[in-house]
Amino acid sequence: MAVDHITINDVGPRDGLQNQPKLLSKEQRLSLITALVDAKVPEIEVGAFVSPKAVPAMAGTAELFAGLANSTSLFSALIPNMKGFELAMSAQVPVMSLVVAASNTMNLKNIRMSTEDSLRVSKDVLNVAREQGANVQAYVATAWACPFEGKISADSVFSVTEQLLQAGASHIVIADTIGAANPLEVNQLMEAMASRFDFAQLSCHFHDTRAMGLANVYAAITAGIRKFDASIAGLGGCPFAPGASGNVATEDVVMMVEQMGFSTGIDMALLVKAADLAIKLTGTAKGGNAKPWIENYYLN
Amino acid sequence: MAVDHITINDVGPRDGLQNQPKLLSKEQRLSLITALVDAKVPEIEVGAFVSPKAVPAMAGTAELFAGLANSTSLFSALIPNMKGFELAMSAQVPVMSLVVAASNTMNLKNIRMSTEDSLRVSKDVLNVAREQGANVQAYVATAWACPFEGKISADSVFSVTEQLLQAGASHIVIADTIGAANPLEVNQLMEAMASRFDFAQLSCHFHDTRAMGLANVYAAITAGIRKFDASIAGLGGCPFAPGASGNVATEDVVMMVEQMGFSTGIDMALLVKAADLAIKLTGTAKGGNAKPWIENYYLN
Numbered sequence: 001m002a003v004d005h006i007t008i009n010d011v012g013p014r015d016g017l018q019n020q021p022k023l024l025s026k027e028q029r030l031s032l033i034t035a036l037v038d039a040k041v042p043e044i045e046v047g048a049f050v051s052p053k054a055v056p057a058m059a060g061t062a063e064l065f066a067g068l069a070n071s072t073s074l075f076s077a078l079i080p081n082m083k084g085f086e087l088a089m090s091a092q093v094p095v096m097s098l099v100v101a102a103s104n105t106m107n108l109k110n111i112r113m114s115t116e117d118s119l120r121v122s123k124d125v126l127n128v129a130r131e132q133g134a135n136v137q138a139y140v141a142t143a144w145a146c147p148f149e150g151k152i153s154a155d156s157v158f159s160v161t162e163q164l165l166q167a168g169a170s171h172i173v174i175a176d177t178i179g180a181a182n183p184l185e186v187n188q189l190m191e192a193m194a195s196r197f198d199f200a201q202l203s204c205h206f207h208d209t210r211a212m213g214l215a216n217v218y219a220a221i222t223a224g225i226r227k228f229d230a231s232i233a234g235l236g237g238c239p240f241a242p243g244a245s246g247n248v249a250t251e252d253v254v255m256m257v258e259q260m261g262f263s264t265g266i267d268m269a270l271l272v273k274a275a276d277l278a279i280k281l282t283g284t285a286k287g288g289n290a291k292p293w294i295e296n297y298y299l300n
Numbered sequence: 301m302a303v304d305h306i307t308i309n310d311v312g313p314r315d316g317l318q319n320q321p322k323l324l325s326k327e328q329r330l331s332l333i334t335a336l337v338d339a340k341v342p343e344i345e346v347g348a349f350v351s352p353k354a355v356p357a358m359a360g361t362a363e364l365f366a367g368l369a370n371s372t373s374l375f376s377a378l379i380p381n382m383k384g385f386e387l388a389m390s391a392q393v394p395v396m397s398l399v400v401a402a403s404n405t406m407n408l409k410n411i412r413m414s415t416e417d418s419l420r421v422s423k424d425v426l427n428v429a430r431e432q433g434a435n436v437q438a439y440v441a442t443a444w445a446c447p448f449e450g451k452i453s454a455d456s457v458f459s460v461t462e463q464l465l466q467a468g469a470s471h472i473v474i475a476d477t478i479g480a481a482n483p484l485e486v487n488q489l490m491e492a493m494a495s496r497f498d499f500a501q502l503s504c505h506f507h508d509t510r511a512m513g514l515a516n517v518y519a520a521i522t523a524g525i526r527k528f529d530a531s532i533a534g535l536g537g538c539p540f541a542p543g544a545s546g547n548v549a550t551e552d553v554v555m556m557v558e559q560m561g562f563s564t565g566i567d568m569a570l571l572v573k574a575a576d577l578a579i580k581l582t583g584t585a586k587g588g589n590a591k592p593w594i595e596n597y598y599l600n
Contacts, residue, residue: 179593182559183518210559211552211589215515218483222522245589252511259482259510289511289545289589 006262007227009043009203010036010250012278014078016235018048018057019246020282026060028281030067035274036232037073039267041250045097045229048078049087062091076137080111085125089134096129097173098122098138100164102156103146106177115156119163126167137171138164139205144181144189154189158196171201173229176216179209179245183219190223203227206248208234208289213248214256221257228253232271233278233285249288251275255298256290269299306562307527309343309503310336310550312578314378316535318348318357319546320582326360328581330367335574336532337373339567341550345397345529348378349387362391376437380411385425389434396429397473398422398438400464402456403446406477415456419463426467437471438464439505444489445480454489458496471501473529476516479509479545483519490523503527506548508534508589513548514556521557528553532571533578533585549588551575555598556590569599 013033017024024032029047036044046068047061061077068075076095079085088096100122101107104115111118122138129136142149143157161172174193176186186204193202204220205228206213217228230253236246254266272295279285288294313333317324324332329347336344346368347361361377368375376395379385388396400422401407404415411418422438429436442449443457461472474493476486486504493502504520505528506513517528530553536546554566572595579585588594 182556183515184560187522208589210555210593211514212556212559214512215483215518215556218515218519222487245592255510256482256512256515259512260484289508292545293510 004262005226006221006257006264007042008250008254008264008266009045009076009227009229010041010232011045011205011229011247012036012232012235012250014045014047014058015229015247016231016278016285017282018055019237020057020235020284022282022284023057024281026063026067030064032232032274032277032281033064033068035270035277037071039270039274040265041073041271042265043074043076046075046077049084050078050080062087065091065093079125081121082125082128085129085134085136089132094135096134096136098125098136098169099141100138100160101141101146101177102152102160103142103149105148106142106146109148115160119160122164123167126164126169130168135170136168137173138169139173139175140164141175141177143174144176144185145178147178154192157189157193161193161197165197165201171203172197173203173205175205176207179207179213181206181216182212183215186216187219187223190220190225194224199224199226203229205229207236208245208248211245213245214252217248217253217256221260233275233287235278235282235285246285249275249291251294252288252290255294268294272299304562305526306521306557306564307342308550308554308564308566309345309376309527309529310341310532311345311505311529311547312336312532312535312550314345314347314358315529315547316531316578316585317582318355319537320357320535320584322582322584323357324581326363326367330364332532332574332577332581333364333368335570335577337371339570339574340565341373341571342565343374343376346375346377349384350378350380362387365391365393379425381421382425382428385429385434385436389432394435396434396436398425398436398464398469399441400438400460401441401446401477402452402460403442403449405448406442406446409448415460419460422464423467426464426469430468435470436468437473438469439473439475440464441475441477443474444476444485445478447478454492457489457493461493461497465497465501471503472497473503473505475505476507479507479513481506481516482512483515486516487519487523490520490525494524499524499526503529505529507536508545508548511545513545514552517548517553517556521560533575533587535578535582535585546585549575549591551594552588552590555594568594572599
């Protein structure tokens, strides 16, 4: 990876749609993924292998993968546990994502397991994945703040990251799950992370809940991070802040980093088309804050 | 100025209202300024001493100053030339702001003067101001990019700044007039500026045209800058990007820097009231991107 390249993983079809009030059909979800592929988004989170009763928005993720042709985009899916891993293996998912919160209370409230237990489940999956040659990465959720515990210590993030990498995780995504991080603390944590781990194995995931999404992306870039999650049209939201903005919008991130001189390989005109589709399909996505300017000036 | 304090100058009543399609009455403008004073915004740009024919939105600025009581807020007004200076002196304006673009073409197109001629006019005003004990600061406009010339060289900004400071300008505001700067170049220019000049005499002015306003504020903070223009509710806009966002919103900037541990002295609940008033009065201001979160979570 050249230092002047930034890799974008669009999580709209999963993290985005999962937090939308409207359920999309599999055909609609596939059309959004296809629009992102057309825009040459290098990585796309397609769905999640979770209980369709608990998360109806993600039902039929296996069928989505069956409907996806070979592509220049690398597809991933969320797996909560061994059952999810097995389903994802059957669906021939190229990259699978585990999630462990850095906050013990978040793990207890969200999945009724302590961080230690959640790590054990993830390590079991990573062991089997290694035997089967599967590519499994991991999210460290609530890496800066937790709605129950408040600020999260950097040591918790270091510890969870180290254990996941040692168990064989291919990549670690440091996630501001509730959109509460500010750029100063993003820079501080990611500089510390980049000094302890290989920066090429790290990426960041931000929400725009407090309008600091792009500032946080920039703060992580100055710490050496070169890979980011983003969500087309800002799809998504935060279960703890209804009405607030969702994930940082892919079009905003691509715009900013390309203006800063990084390449993403993404076709901006087709990316805006994908954003328009996301807005049309969901009826709630707003589009990135830079979208009006991109449409009226950058593309004209 | 302690390093943990950031000073906000709200330019909504001038830079903001001047770019709104709707003309407000003097009473309405005064009510907005009063709302900002109530929120303890430390500095407020009240209006401009320009031709009411050319800029009807700023007509009656002298009467506004007459209507403003002694206040904890420091009031300023824009003055384009000696005539504006004289009018502002008569109105007992505490701080006056000159503007010189770093781009020669911008000066020629905007005021039909070269940068050299514009600097001469400003120096004449600064000379008289010194004799009369007036506090005159200066904006260096189009400091990163110009719609006609494109990228502006840092040397142009250094040169204009140095001449204005030598002529007696009390403070220099480095302005991204068209909202085209990205955080990487903001950091680069402001680090170079802070190494050449006293950072306490410098502030920055950003627009959110490309959604990078807060990222640019953060980038300037990392370069040592501790004073920023912002506009209540994101009032304003950019004559070169109709439909795009305006100045970076005061509520967003205050939110971000306070989360980063800086103090601003501003009352957030009353600031949001001022933003609501700005939205109501203009009918076009959208409110800062962080406003929904501030209202629903930060203030609850």
